[in-house]
Amino acid sequence: MSKKHHSFKHYFITGLLVWLPMGITVWVLTWLVGVFDGIFLAVLQAADSLIPGMHALAEQLRGVPGLGVILVALVFLASGVFVTNIFGQWMLRQWDALMNRIPVVRSIYTSVKQVADTLFSGSGHAFSKALLVQYPRQGSWTIAFLTGQPGGVVAAHFDQPMVSVYVPTTPNPTSGFFLMMPRSDVIELDISVDDALKYIISMGVVAPPAVAKPLPEEADPNRRG
Structure with missing residues (x-):
């Protein structure tokens, strides 16, 4: 049975x-x-x-x-x-x-237009890179996306280079959290944004492909002297 x-x-x-x-x-x-x-x-x-x-x-x-x-x-x-x-x-x-x-x-139109121009403009940096950040506490890691850099009066309060990131929720990445973090605290991942989104939506089941690193010249067994 x-x-x-x-x-x-x-x-x-x-x-x-x-x-x-x-x-x-x-x-x-x-x-x-x-x-x-x-x-x-x-x-x-x-x-x-x-x-x-x-x-x-x-x-x-x-x-x-x-x-x-x-x-x-x-x-x-x-x-x-x-x-x-x-x-x-x-x-x-x-x-x-x-x-x-x-x-x-004016307030609604300007805000939406700025967000749309940032997201869909070919010259924009929003969601152009997948990042690895510690959130919601030290030692706990998650995937985030680069959205730019703090500007205006906000940037004047920082004494080190900062980046603006978006931390999506899973399995629905359309909601999430906006954070400003030190540039030294984020790790840029060598994967596409699409692969990162698949990883988030699948709750970690569909892992991004591993990047093959070339062997150093001195360690390459096929290298001929």
Whole structure:
């Protein structure tokens, strides 16, 4: 009986490991499609209420599956193409100036824009390196990501080089902790950010690959004198 129970448990866990990655992938994609469709439906509803005679067309467009995802993706692509020219950049500066004049919106818009520019800019340093840091206490180590260096009035209070790091939680790395640590206390890992994220999400099960170190010349047995 115990052997059958062990086999049943083994088969169940094996089947779970087969379907779990696919299920989570489908869930994430479904959530993303829902976000895009939500944006599209909100724009469609606004157009329906502002433009006379738009109701019939709006009802037809609502019934087309996947149309919201395609149109929102096309809008993002067209916006990217538009702001890469001189006129588009001028329009973007005018829009930023307008947002910065609105008291409450200014704080939210500026903060989100700075974070987005830091994360997605090709010249930024955010999440460009995986680090090994001691957290939440000395002797306890975890994976972190470099987000930059302390600046402004904060940097004036430090008497040694510091770095800003993000320590994600597991298995959900979208939440975590922002820390400022001495540069000498962090260890830069020779692994990609993707490998580090896999290590965090899997709670240490999927270890990053070991980096093969070349043999010194004098210790290389194949070296010929």
